[in-house]
Amino acid sequence: MPKGAKELLKKLEYDFENIEYLDIALTHSSFVNEHISKTNNVSNERFEFLGDAVLDLIIGEYFFRSDESLREGKLSKLRSEVVNEQSLAKVSNELKLGSFIKFGKGELKSGGNQRESILADALEALIGAIYLDSDLETITKIVLKLFENILKEAESKKNFTDYKSRLQENLQQYNKNVVEYVLDKEEGPDNNKLFYSSVKVDGEVVGCGSGKTKKKSEQIAAKRALLKLGEKNV
Amino acid sequence: MPKGAKELLKKLEYDFENIEYLDIALTHSSFVNEHISKTNNVSNERFEFLGDAVLDLIIGEYFFRSDESLREGKLSKLRSEVVNEQSLAKVSNELKLGSFIKFGKGELKSGGNQRESILADALEALIGAIYLDSDLETITKIVLKLFENILKEAESKKNFTDYKSRLQENLQQYNKNVVEYVLDKEEGPDNNKLFYSSVKVDGEVVGCGSGKTKKKSEQIAAKRALLKLGEKNV
Incomplete structure (x- = not known):
């Protein structure tokens, strides 16, 4: 388990059955590239692919159910206000994901652990990992809690203007x-x-x-x- | 229930708990526009939004699980070979969806029931409707069966070239x-x-x-x- 990850799991209120999924979710490709001799090192890019689709469905369904009068174009717009690099990086920072990610030395030196895109990708990978380890219902509860404030903000804008x-x-x-x-x-x-x-x-x-x-x-x-x-x- | 829809449900091997979901999935916006006085008419656009996300997750997860060595870029490419207007219209045609969709008169006259984009959208709406009526597991089984040949084709291309x-x-x-x-x-x-x-x-x-x-x-x-x-x- 990555150092300090206990605190992370406590925040998520989730325990992994396959703890190696968490390891993968927190491994940036720069780390794998520097350790190519160890063939069992896998980066989080595949998990990110999966998590991206899971997140799109969860947030899309949330708005779909929230208001029957919202039409398709508005649903897309609301979702993109929540699922974007900036929002994801914000949630990622709240979880301090940057401090748990394994980086290559070069990437770490150049501040990769603070780069928005990397933080956002790692959050998607973590979402993919939990989905794979459990099911859609479980990860939905976790995501809606993590994004609670961002969802509220998007909704209040909608209602107000x-x-x-x-x-x-x-x-x-x-x-x-x-x-x-x-x-x-x-x-x-x-x-x-x-x-x-x-x-x-x-x-x-x-x-x-x-x-x-x-x-x-x-x-x-x-x-x-x-x-x-x-x-x-x- | 739309005319002839029994045959459709038999093909899908699925029975709706909320049969009005099927009605909505098969209602094109041109029909609603011609019947604005009946306020309970709803088009399939919202269901299409939901079905699109469901389909992306199902096909993405399918390839994710199919081969551990597939990297992120390849996963995206494979998914886009399956989830595109042409493939969706093909499956839609196999289900004869065009004959069940409710259109406005103008749209029907101009051949809307044969237009690829409309057929693809209706299939996504149908997928959204079944997901809403059941769960991810149920719609996953149905989708993987409907797309069996298209998935095989994408995979054989991958293995071959x-x-x-x-x-x-x-x-x-x-x-x-x-x-x-x-x-x-x-x-x-x-x-x-x-x-x-x-x-x-x-x-x-x-x-x-x-x-x-x-x-x-x-x-x-x-x-x-x-x-x-x-x-x-x-």
């Missing part, structure tokens, strides 16, 4: 494309203004809204338009 | 890059020639081979080089 784009997507479905936002009026003093906007689709007003910024009033108008169009979970 | 590229990949791992094939001699009459080749790595001969074509002799030479380099499962 997305009525306008959701309306646009929704209308494309009906082959209606000309969406126009009109600022109807502004009220109040400069430091406490209220904006009133309406949204027109093919020239017809389908929603009105007010808010403390122009953008907010448009969002509310889009939300009302979505309700009018019968979209659930608005 | 790939020693040269595998050697190339293998050597990249060791930062050895200069691979050269040399035709040493040709023997025999024109209609029954035998070719002798050797493969050099960084100037050193690492394998020799003979065959009825120059290409074959190089493949054998590459295979012997792989054996010499200690690659298993050559």
Whole structure:
């Protein structure tokens, strides 16, 4: 078992049946390249391939189940906000994976244990290793816990800002494309203004809204338009 | 249940617990667009999103487990030979999915039930629907059966022609890059020639081979080089 890995397993709340899987997940190819004489050294690249597919399914299914009204394009976008190098490296850092990975001397010298891409790949490899060692249900629970904050963040962005784009997507479905936002009026003093906007689709007003910024009033108008169009979970 | 779908389920050897999932998987967005007043009509696009991830994992894991010596790049390549529009449309046609899909009138008129992209998408949606209705184990069995011939084909190509590229990949791992094939001699009459080749790595001969074509002799030479380099499962 890699040095200090006990702490890692405790954080993951997982015990490996095949502990060599953990070893492989934490072996960077630079280490294998420097030790080619020992033929049983295997790098984590194959596990990363597997883990990548496992992670895509877990996060994709999470958003799929989270909201029935989310269409395909939005699901892809939400997933890519969670499954990307930066987010993966962040989770990897929280687990301190960089300190457990076996590197070649050259790679370590050049700071490989802090490189985002390497940290992200190692997390995918670890996910692949746990999946291989257990099953989809087990790794799903672990992944959803590890990504809890990142998932929440992606969802809150979705809820907060997305009525306008959701309306646009929704209308494309009906082959209606000309969406126009009109600022109807502004009220109040400069430091406490209220904006009133309406949204027109093919020239017809389908929603009105007010808010403390122009953008907010448009969002509310889009939300009302979505309700009018019968979209659930608005 | 869609007309004639009993036959489809028999072919799949699967019974839906939630038969509405099958309905959704077989509903093209053009149908929904023509029936926007009935708000409970849902197209198969969300299921396609889910099925796509399920299929990537199943086929990726299949190749991952099939041969321990396959490296990451080769695994990706093999998967993309199986998971692509053309292969999916082929399987979709074998299931006659085109005849079960609900289309809008316009799409049907323009031949949507024969369009490869639509047939491929519907198969992914069907895979997503079965996964949602059951579990990964169940859909894995069904997918591996449906793709049996396509998987065999991809594997036979791999076994037949790939020693040269595998050697190339293998050597990249060791930062050895200069691979050269040399035709040493040709023997025999024109209609029954035998070719002798050797493969050099960084100037050193690492394998020799003979065959009825120059290409074959190089493949054998590459295979012997792989054996010499200690690659298993050559």
